[in-house]
Amino acid sequence: MSCRAPMKASFFRAAVAAVALVATSAPAQAASATADAPVTEADLAAHMKILAGDAFEGRAPGTDGEDRTIAYIVGEWAKAGLEAVPGSATPWLQPVPFIETQALGGTATFNVNGRNFPLDDDSIVLTGRDASVSLAGVPAVFVGYGIDSTGQVNADVRGKLAIMLFDNAPFGDRLPRYRERRQMLADAGASAVLVIATDAVPWDALRESVGSKSMRLASVKAGAPVSGFLSGNAADALFKAAGQDGAALREAAASADYRGMALPVAADFTAESTVRAFASHNIIAKLPGAKPDGKAVLFLGHWDHLGLCAPEGEADRICNGAVDNASGIAVLIEVAKRLGKGPRPDRDIYFLATTAEEKGLLGARWFADHPVVPLGDITVALNVDTIAISPRGTPVATIGRGKPAYDALVREVATRLGRTLDEDGEADAFIQRQDGWALGAKGVTSLMVGGSFSDMKLLEAFLSGDYHRAADNFSDKIPLGGAAEDADLHVALGRAFADTKRWPGK
Ligand SMILES: [Zn+2]
Missing domain, CATH: 3.40.630.10 (Zn peptidases)
Incomplete structure (x- = not known):
């Protein structure tokens, strides 16, 4: 069984209660219906x-x-x-x-208004799409949830680093979750997509998910050249250095017609991976x-x-x-x-x-x-x-x-x-x-x-x-x-x- 959609504990309680009623019905009788x-x-x-x-x-x-x-x-x-x-x-x-990819390591360097912005080692995790990726001077844009209420990509991300929120968009119905949104930004031409970590998932788990082997059908479109996660604190510090307030950006992004915010940030990335086709x-x-x-x-x-x-x-x-x-x-x-x-x-x-x-x-x-x-x-x-x-x-x-x-x-x-x-x-x-x-x-x-x-x-x-x-x-x-x-x-x-x-x- 696949683990993609974890079940909520509340569902279990309701289900256990309901099944308990069913289980009290008459006991099964042995019968041989076939030979x-x-x-x-x-x-x-x-x-x-x-x-x-x-x-x-x-x-x-x-x-x-x-x-x-x-x-x-x-x-x-x-x-x-x-x-x-x-x-x-x-x-x-x-x-x-299939194509199997395993991240071996990567680096990210941010320049804010032309000045180096230092980042804690354990505040960003990266994976590259190809065996070796090197990008320089990629302009950054904060895209909020990356989509509008119709489920379309909400900003011009071509050739850019899109910084996106993990959590589900608070507007609209049945909107895509972060994996799909990340892919949509890649399909729209983003050079890199960094997802801001959420409190709902431990940072260790996100780091592990980037470091572990991933498999996709060879027929399926690959993600952006670089993708990964940025810790919430690191994102806030980056926004602050760029003259923005993280809380205010998140609030603005909750609007269904949010179109993103270009940041005076340029990023350099390198990423090494093993890529195996089989x-x-x-x-x-x-x-x-x-x-x-x-x-x-x-x-x-x-x-x-x-x-x-x-x-x-x-x-x-x-x-x-x-x-x-x-x-x-x-x-x-x-x-x-x-x-x-x-x-x-x-x-x-x-x-x-x-x-x-x-x-x-x-x-x-x-x-x-x-x-x-x-x-x-x-x-x-x-x-x-x-x-x-x-x-x-x-x-x-x-x-x-x-x-x-x-x-x-x-x-x-x-x-x-x-x-x-x-x-x-x-x-x-x-x-x-x-x-x-x-x-x-x-x-x-x-x-x-x-x-x-x-x-x-x-x-x-x-x-x-x-x-x-x-x-x-x-x-x-x-x-x-x-x-x-x-x-x-x-x-x-x-x-x-x-x-x-x-x-x-x-
Ligand atoms: Zn399973």
């Missing part, structure tokens, strides 16, 4: 142990861990009877081109349908995780990603085996294991932009992510509810398996943090169905605990009962959505 052999905890544990083992190095894209992960998933899916998808560049694999891979395979009608079901889940995540010197440096998302891949392997073995479904069923979900759903976005399966053919996409959270008997929640026919089929299938439903819609708080979002943005109905997003107390305990830490290791303590039940549910959902008599296809 498929039930998926067991041991089935899932066997895959998770391997995928989350240290030999896989935390499954970071572009590492040996990726090669091992691909070999394992392809091997298991081949055993299940899946086939290569015509149109994938290499059978089974869809290459996804390809990672989505894995895509298909179970050919018995009576294909041009519609298809797509199962997906991300194979990647964070790789080496703890600093040198720590005893355990590997973020193994057992729950996130070896658990989901384990489910997709077992679902493929059940569907491959039992009566062959009418429609084609695709299985997609995506890369770089943890970097912002990048593999899924690439697939959505370069689909090897026509997106219009996909009648439903079922994403499986972070699924080993809850015990057996947990109600079924669905991220992406709202289309009555889909909701009714999910309800029917789940009920037939003896599952109860949690339909309060609060699972949707996670909708942007999972791969289905990238497909949903292209009009594909994308659902994430299961117990993990139903019991918010359990989910919160994971998110505030082992999530995205080296502690997300495989262990016997991980609850797999709910995941096993959810795997059975996905087998049944795959059969239902691929049944031409039962599901019209749109």
Whole structure:
């Protein structure tokens, strides 16, 4: 699961209260709706142990861990009877081109009215877009939030250093957040963008974010030649030297028609980075349908995780990603085996294991932009992510509810398996943090169905605990009962959505 949109604690309290009501409904009754052999905890544990083992190095894209992960998933899916998808560049694999950048260091020198303005070392952090960047005499402009109330860039920043506020603009609705605003200023021609740090995020965290490796799709526009953060105190001192008052500038910037303020400041920058271009891979395979009608079901889940995540010197440096998302891949392997073995479904069923979900759903976005399966053919996409959270008997929640026919089929299938439903819609708080979002943005109905997003107390305990830490290791303590039940549910959902008599296809 991706970390891009942190959840507010207040949401959790409301959700926990609401889910507590749902959880008091009638207990599940065992029912066997299909002839498929039930998926067991041991089935899932066997895959998770391997995928989350240290030999896989935390499954970071572009590492040996990726090669091992691909070999394992392809091997298991081949055993299940899946086939290569015509149109994938290499059978089974869809290459996804990336650029990885890591800042090595940089310098900034400010001249105010022609005089050197000294800056504390730890009051600015920089990263360069290219391996080596050197800029001299860049004129500075304070742009406030960098946008006006219509969401357009608010000042002429071409060839300039744009100094921008971090926090969300206090005017307008649904305006872009700082990352997007920073990119917009870069697209508008800014030579450098410095974001003034906010009290809401610790300076250490901002410094770390600049120093750590960043990955982007090679097809995505790069940022400004130089970007970084300026501490609030340093910004105020710079404004003061330039004859301005920081508080007054911020107040003026709160106006929806603020157009920026040119400063008598010129900046010199140098920045060194390592820049690496490489390809990672989505894995895509298909179970050919018995009576294909041009519609298809797509199962997906991300194979990647964070790789080496703890600093040198720590005893355990590997973020193994057992729950996130070896658990989901384990489910997709077992679902493929059940569907491959039992009566062959009418429609084609695709299985997609995506890369770089943890970097912002990048593999899924690439697939959505370069689909090897026509997106219009996909009648439903079922994403499986972070699924080993809850015990057996947990109600079924669905991220992406709202289309009555889909909701009714999910309800029917789940009920037939003896599952109860949690339909309060609060699972949707996670909708942007999972791969289905990238497909949903292209009009594909994308659902994430299961117990993990139903019991918010359990989910919160994971998110505030082992999530995205080296502690997300495989262990016997991980609850797999709910995941096993959810795997059975996905087998049944795959059969239902691929049944031409039962599901019209749109
Ligand atoms: Zn994650």
